[in-house]
Amino acid sequence: MYHSILQACVCCLILNLALLSPAGETAPDPALVRSAISRSIPLIEKAAAGSAHERTCFTCHNQALAVLVFSEAQPRGFKIDQTNFQRQVDHTAAALKRGLEKYQTGQGQGGGPDMASFSLWTLELAGRKPDEVTAAVTGYLLERNRSRDHWLRNSTRPPSMSSDTNTSYFVIRALRNFGTEAQQPRIQKRFAQSRDWFLKLKPASTEERVFQLRAFLELNVEESRIQAAARELTQLQNSDGGWSQLPEMTSDAYATGTVLVALLRSGQHKASDLSIQRGIKYLLETQQPDGSWYVKSRANPFQTYFETGYPHGKDQFISVTAASWATVALLLTLPTDE
8 A cells, every 4th residue: 555655656756747847858967067168268258358459448248248257257166367357347447437527527438328337337246346437427327318217228239239128227237336325316216217117118028028127126126026027038938948039039148148147136046947957958059169159140230340359250249248148147057166
């Protein structure tokens, strides 16, 4: 009798596991994850160094995202070129400082709120403290689009600059981390306005869903809305384990990387969850033999092309952006050494 009951329980457990996991689905080997990260980091470092050498201005794809990767890699035991890391931070700070007078007069720099907020995000990741320059930048961001309930992107360059959700999220984050005490009344007013805008938003793309979810966390939206946003984003996962930028597109490393980071940061998913494991597996399977990821650009170029050393030619800027998000997604599944 006991044997029959035990046998029945075992069969039930096997059946439940089969329903939860696709056939043959196994968790990615942490050794493979670490190997993928180790092959990706040198290429991102090369691209960041190449960008800083070729241009005096700040770039979101080669400074901000690279510093994000470095800041997540170090606590997990990965070796980083410290000189290059510091160069990217100094490059960012210098670019902002050159625009100090323009920020103080409310003009800002080329790239508008996108460049300003991504630059402050870079400094935040590197642990930089607020100063005269950052105060001028946050003052500019508070005045920008002040008659609106959110911040407008400076240009349209899909996928990372295809929606105001991305711009508004990073401006909110910049104001939260670098806003001065004197600016707080205006900051809280703008936060309340943008909170309403994000709550009313009906996302039309994966990008909008990702940064709506991330903005909910910054704006202390109720847990039920965070749970719903994370659930809806998870449900967009494709059969190959990845996510698409748009419903009519196929999976790629950019959409998959940004989604995985958003879900893991939301606190609604653990690295051991099946949807996360399937997404990680997709990234491992689509990494190129040289350690890069390839994503075809959808943006209409308006700046002179320059070479940074990252593979994929004129598609390198979205590809290195995708690779950075993908690498961070992989990193977030590993424990820190701290």
